[in-house]
Amino acid sequence: MQHFPEELMYTITHEWAYKDEEKNIVTVGITDYAQEKLGEIVFVELPEVGLKIAAGDEVCVLESVKSAADVFSPLSGKIVAINEDLEDSPGLINSDPYQDGWLYKLELKDQVEYDELLDVHGYREHLAEEAEE
Amino acid sequence: MPFIPHTQAEVAAMLESIGATSCEELFQEIPDALKIKGIDGLGPGLTEMQAWRLMQTLAAQDQSKLNFIGAGCYEHYIPAAVWELATRGEFLTAYTPYQPEASQGTLQVLYEYQSMLAALTAMDVANASLYEGATALSEAILMAIRCTKRASNKRILLPKSVHPFYRQVVKTMTSPQAVELIEVEFDHNGQISKQKLDELAKQEFIALVIPQPNFLGILEDVDFLCDWAHQNGALVIATVNPLAMALLKPPGEWGTNGADFACGEGQSLGVPLASGGPYIGFLCCKREYIRQLPGRIAGVTTDLDGKRGFVLTLQAREQHIRRAKATSNICTNESLLATVNTIYLALMGAKGLKQVAVQCHNNTSYLKEALRTMSKFRLKFDSPFFHELVLEFQKPVAEVLEHLAQQKIQGGFDLSIYYPELGNCVLCCVTETKSKQDLEQFIQALEKC
Amino acid sequence: MLIFEKSVANRYPKSQMSAEDIDCSDIPNKLLRKTPPKLPEVSELQVIRHYSRLSQKNFSIDTNFYPLGSCTMKYNPRGVHKIASLPGFLNRHPFSHLQQSQGFMQCAFELQNVLAHITGMNKVSLCPLAGAHGEFVGIAMIRAYHQAHGDLQRTEILVPDNAHGTNPASASMCGFKVREIATNPDGDINLDELRAALGSQTAGLMLTNPSTLGIYERNVQQIADLVHSVGGLLYYDGANLNAIIGRVRPGDMGFDVMHLNLHKTFATPHGGGGPGGGPVAANASLAPYLPVPMVSLVDGQYKWLTELDCPNTIGRITTCMGNAGVLLRAYIYILMLGQEGVRRVSEIAVLNANYLMRNLVKIGYTLAYPSRMATHEFIITLSKQYKQFSVNALDFAKRIIDEGVHAPTIYFPLTVPECWLIEPTETESKQELDNFLRLMQEFLHEAATNPERLKEAPLNLPVKRLDEVKAAKDINVVWSGSM
DSSP states (O other): OOOOOOOOEEOOTSSEEEESSSSEEHHHHHHHHHHHHHHSSSEEEEOTTTTTEOOOOEEEEEEEOOOOHHHHHHHOOEEEEEGGGGTTOHHHHHOTTTTTTTEOOOOOSOOOHHHSBHHHHHHHHHHHHHHHH | OOOOOOOOHHHHHHHHTOOOOGGGGGTTTSSSGGGSOOOOOOOOOHHHHHHHHHHHHHHHOOOOOOEEOOOTTTOOOOOOHHHHTTTHHHHHTTTOOOSSGHHHHHHHHHHHHHHHHHHHHHHHEEOBSSOOOHHHHHHHHHHHHHHHHOSSOEEEEETTTOHHHHHHHHHHHHHHGGEEEEEBOOOSSSSSSSOOOOOTTOOOEEEEEEEESOSSOOOOOOOHHHHHHHHTOEEEEEEEOOGGGGGGOOOOGSSOOSSEEEEEOTTOOOOOOGGSOOOOOEEEEOOOGGGGGGOOOEEEEBBTTOOOEEEOOGGGGGGHHGGGGGOOOOSSSHHHHHHHHHHHHHHHHHHHHHHHHHHHHHHHHHHHHTTTOSSEESOOOOOSSSSEEEEESSSOOOHHHHHHHHEEOOOOOGGGGTOOOGEEEEEEEOOTOOHHHHHHHEEEEHHTT | OOOOGGTTOOOOGGGGGOOOOOOTTTTGGBBBBBBBBEEEOOOOHHHHHHHHHHHBBBOOTTTOOOOOOTOOOOOOOOHHHHHTOOHHHHHHOOOOOGGGGHHHHHHHHHHHHHHHHHHHEEEEEEOOOSHHHHHHHHHHHHHHHHHHEEEEEEEEEEEEEETTHHHHHHHTTOEEEEEEEEOOOSSSHHHHHHHHHOSSSSSEEEOOOOOOTTTOOOOOOHHHHHHTTTOEEEEEEEEGGGGTTOOOHHHHHTOSSEEOOOHHOOOOOOTTTTOOOOEOOOOTTGGGGBBEEEEEEEETTEEEEEEEEEEOOOOSSSSSSSSSHHHHHHHHHHHHHHHHHHHHHHHHHHHHHHHHHHHHHHOOOOOSSTTTTOOSSSEEHHHHHHHHHOOHHHHHHHHTTTOOOOOOEESSSSSSEEEEEOOOTTTSSSHHHHHHHHHHHHHHHHHEEEOOHHHOOOOOOSSBBBOOOHHSSSSSSOOSSOO
């Protein structure tokens, strides 16, 4: 049974985002659905800290044996941290996509972009629609 | 019909099984307006014997007595075992190892090939081959640019002492990606001009290409050049003759940190001249760049029982998965020639390979000494060399080569076409295949030109 | 064992080495190698045994039926190989004087001509060394054409979503943005999407016909008109030429430039993944941009055409003109086929494919495009078997190699789930096809009654299923002295 935490925000390209209540920092990762579809991840290409990105930019590449999937940034901002554990343990994305498998953190540029992301219900609806196609 | 086994009865039975009355019916989805009756200019088919006789006459026209052309394609003796093994049907007619359990032969050979090329060049990793030397250099250049994080430019220093055809190919293959190729002159010794390099260092650049030996057969000061590039914040791409690496310092040991990429042409390792191909390009690199390596790569793993086996690995970088974002568009490579290289290197070993290189050097030295007494031509550069020399004549090279060709001797490569500053100059190659008598015959023929 | 693991210190090939002791001290010491490379130290007999036994672990056309879709695994004629290896060709240096090049150049010239006739194009360059190389060339020629006409805003190349990966990769290498166009449920390109995507930014469209779905693209002339009407050019991927050779010419369909795959349609040996040959053919508009060198005939003598003769050429793409040995093999093959033989190739290739297709349906398999005829290949989808028995396309593939038949192409094209792309080729007999059908019938039964047998396969080969994840995580591509 796939798991989608209530408190996170989502995108139709299967990323999740979570804003720290106090600071303007958002953590980004991929959902349980995405990690299962990709299969075991063997390598992660992360962006450089300090990079300025726009929503929709390709920001990471997740490599499994049979594919190399691009991760699109849900938000605009500046990268302030990347998950360095993924270098030795890329499988964390599969085993713990919402906690230890986080990808990067960014300094949010525009609160409105964050508010416009899907909530968990919107994401579930989107998954249901995709399944029908 | 040649190669097609079907009898009339079989065709009839098959059509019945499909529910069709003729084979023509099977093409009904194609508009009649597009259908043609046949191919213009193509006669009736030849039997194997007829084809053999026709081609024998043609092939006989192309035989020479002696060959002294090098210029990137080298005549060496090939031990009989090499092609006997490589043309076994299970190697010759096998396909790309996409079903690894059915292709352990090919996959293990490719792994051994990668290992041997890495050992020869003293680099960390190698891929399972590219097309040939010039395209391998093009791929290495594109790779160097990809490996440079936050590159502010796409400038590559490409010395004139690199093969002129390689430089032309690099231009065609890299210009669509806005790569800027900067020419570096050679000095009066036929080596990359250090003075010119210092002038060029004023602008940032991604990589310096260093040939060894260079196109003129001359040895470059590789330690100095490698360190110079690294000190200027750039990468080093070595383009080398793999046979020469048994004798000369390999790219992985150049300077303080070694070259970052090493590529070249593997034709010298057991592949015949064959009128130009198929040949085989190799590309090796430092371990940290492995994910940017184009082409196929074989790797070790285990099966369900824990038994060692081989698979194509890191495929996610390749065109069939990554498509528009692949490291390269390459699909088909030169696997058969990789098999040839592997068997040749296994057979010869380091000792046998070095002796071939040393004999080439010895024979070339003999020619060089003989030239000192010649009047009609002279040695253009008195620099350290490997198996090729530049001879300067007193008349146009074309005349000399024409005269030699009439005696079925291939005299060398006309440099004046590609290097205006080397007018009347010929590039002559002497390998281990030449006896003293062959060299005497050549010298006498040259004297009569 | 690896060849390295069979080494014994100080073994060397005495029969390949004379006893001479040679002085190389004129080479500066700093340029010399200090420690010998770690190559094997084995005897000649060890080499013969090692590689002979390795070869026996391979499937090959010589030993197994190989219905790999889009690869055209037809018989590689031995006579062709023998003739192409004649000493006059094999020992000739590529830069030999014209006096000792006329034989080879005649073959090359005639091959250029016959390929032009086969494709319905104006001119051919034999330089590209593989299909992908040819694709790069064709797209580079399109780029050069537009630039020569001052059309610098054309930044996009269109490809169908089921295109072979080399198509978008080649377009990318040529500096273009790639845009994918969807295919309809019945296999043709979606014309509405195509119309919407076309514009002044379109440099061209890359198409295969029959497409990678094994289906004839019925709207090809309309597509050609649409693309040309916005000033774009059409590229033909010749991978599937086996289905139409001698019957239809891509030039007549409206294509401007294309490549051929000599290692597919023209029976040159695959050698474990290469060498190949990817000659490019172009119509009159694009012919000036073809890569050099090419061969011409002037006053009874064959001559090389270089950049001096072809001022608009995109330039050199290889050190020598093509993979000469592959070119010779293709030429000899065509000579042996002759007029009738060439047409028979497409005739029986298509018959064999339709025979397999109809009979697989009778057995109970599902076609991806049931309303369409097969061309030289066709697709079945194993989605139903996956849903019913949890046995997927990969499992079926591993099961069939267990019976000595190489699996068809699996999971390509990407647009059909659990797909098998099956291409028997014309050199396979009815006996071989019937054996394949018999096996397929058994597997269907097995999937229902004993699915584990498929999931565990292969059991009869030198290794069982291999851990590809491990190979990608613990990367080991070069022997380091220990395993």
